[in-house]
Amino acid sequence: LEILQLVNQRDLLLADTHILELERECELDPSLLAQTTPTPTTPVNITPPTLTSSPWLPLLAGPGGEDSGPSMWDAGLRKVKDVELLYEALQREMWDVARDGPQLGLVVLVIQQEEQADKVWALRQEAQSNAQGGDQSEDHSRPSKRPRRLRxxxxxxxxxxxxxxxxxxxxxxxxxxxxxxxxxxxxxxxxxxxxxxxxxxxxxxxxxxxxxxxxxxxxxxxxxxxxxxxxxxxxxxxxxxxxxxxxxxxxxxxxxx
Structure with missing residues (x-):
């Protein structure tokens, strides 16, 4: 909500900085590893991870914690959805500014910041691929919307x-x-x-x-x-x-x- 307020106030660079931080939290969220986020165009049934299929869940579930997996999974998905909704709102404001004229400098700074984030993401993907020896079957990272190509x-x-x-x-x-x-x-x-x-x-x-x-x-x-x-x-x-x-x-x- 605070980030959305920044977007609506057209504090675009600060809003984008916080969205990037939230996006990175999603990438590092263990509850989303090796899972596929459903896309709007392809409805799928989300199956919460199980103890047998995800080796990290025993670390998260303590005594009586059988239900913690699905709840963390749902919370992670909500955070991913929040990131995408925030990016949509941010871009709407950016393109309105691009048409209106004032605060164009903020649009430029956001584009440059996002391009840098795209580069960092690409380098991270390359390093991960090299570490796995090119074996994509071992890739347990969450699918990303990067590169965003804001320019x-x-x-x-x-x-x-x-x-x-x-x-x-x-x-x-x-x-x-x-x-x-x-x-x-x-x-x-x-x-x-x-x-x-x-x-x-x-x-x-x-x-x-x-x-x-x-x-x-x-x-x-x-x-x-x-x-x-x-x-x-x-x-x-x-x-x-x-x-x-x-x-x-x-x-x-x-x-x-």
């Missing part, structure tokens, strides 16, 4: 934001193609100028942020052009479209390249 998810979020921002072409009357395309051009230019002024300087160079924005808007424009050309078009609208593509839009592409 790739950020790219996808920018693309979704671009698609949301640009005007939709629905209901263009005959002879009105030029007016719609001018609205489209104006919004692309306005948003790309804003990205150059307010966004680019916040991100490290390796993010290639301006190209990410440019490609996202280009895909959103292409999606709209495909829509407007999917049905019959008046000859005047065809000329307007061709003129816009070759003499206007391409010029802006070269200007921002």
């Amino acid at each position: 790739q998810k950020w790219v996808e979020a920018v693309g979704e934001a671009a698609d949301w921002c640009l005007p939709q072409p629905g209901g263009i009357a005959a002879g009105q193609m030029g007016m719609y395309l001018e609205r489209l051009r104006g919004r692309v230019v306005e948003d790309m100028d804003a990205a150059r002024r307010n966004v680019v300087a916040v991100y490290p160079e390796e993010f290639g942020v301006f190209q990410v924005y440019m490609q996202s808007y280009h895909r959103a424009v292409a999606k709209r052009l495909k829509t407007v050309t999917s049905g019959p078009i008046q000859i005047t609208d065809t000329y307007s479209l061709l003129d816009w593509i070759y003499n206007i839009y391409n010029r802006y592409l070269h200007m921002y390249a």
Whole structure:
């Protein structure tokens, strides 16, 4: 609950730090070793570990402790689920911030922190594999959601934001193609100028942020052009479209390249 409050208050870096700590606790939780966490898309019946199948349970169960295994198992599963729900909430806030503009620096720091966590996880997996001599049958670690690839998810979020921002072409009357395309051009230019002024300087160079924005808007424009050309078009609208593509839009592409 405290971590969720941090997320809702958009204290994103601190929230992510605590989520990473909770995730690591799940990875080290002995009640989850050699077990498979059910996924939302594949319902399974969870069978609590038994004394005969899990050598660590005798260490946990004392006199009269037969029921401690299932309860610890359930608690461990709840913690795993909490981690995933917290990550979902964190990313929702991150991508909202990425659209709105303020606190972009926190989004960058969270992505970098998560990328470092992905690297540490990969190194740990490699070391574990080497220690087992490549024998996957001896791998008793809990399945992980790592790598989380937040930078790739950020790219996808920018693309979704671009698609949301640009005007939709629905209901263009005959002879009105030029007016719609001018609205489209104006919004692309306005948003790309804003990205150059307010966004680019916040991100490290390796993010290639301006190209990410440019490609996202280009895909959103292409999606709209495909829509407007999917049905019959008046000859005047065809000329307007061709003129816009070759003499206007391409010029802006070269200007921002």
